[in-house]
Amino acid sequence: MCNLIIFFCILVGSLLIMDIRIPRISVHGKINGLVMGIQKAQERKKGEETAKEYVERINGRKRENFMRRSYREAKMVYDTIGQSNRYQHTLKLSLAAGVTGAVIGLAVRNILLAVILAGG
Numbered sequence: 001m002c003n004l005i006i007f008f009c010i011l012v013g014s015l016l017i018m019d020i021r022i023p024r025i026s027v028h029g030k031i032n033g034l035v036m037g038i039q040k041a042q043e044r045k046k047g048e049e050t051a052k053e054y055v056e057r058i059n060g061r062k063r064e065n066f067m068r069r070s071y072r073e074a075k076m077v078y079d080t081i082g083q084s085n086r087y088q089h090t091l092k093l094s095l096a097a098g099v100t101g102a103v104i105g106l107a108v109r110n111i112l113l114a115v116i117l118a119g120g
Helices: 002-017 027-045 051-059 066-080 086-107 111-119
Strands: none
Touching (some): 066 086
16 A cells, blocks of 8 residues: 555656646536537538548549458469368368367456457
8 A cells, every 4th residue: 555655656746847737637628529529520521521532532442341351362362272162161260269269268267368369
């Protein structure tokens, strides 16, 4: 407990020495910020397009999301090397490995380990 008090005293003292002010958060300021954000969004909807919409219009196509692009590229690689029938097998194997990792992490009762093993 004493270490915690000393830590906060050192923290406050160093902030005062460096003349750093901690901003106060108020409900009134948050409401004003939300109102300004809504007003800006309404002004933009009146006819201006966002930068993303502009780029999509210029390019003439929308970007693929990560999963579809990755699926298409991996399928193309397997087709190129002549092993297109192994792609589904690889997907099933990776799904099984992810589920197995999650089960191992949960069996140890460690949620973070389960997430890491499932993602790996």
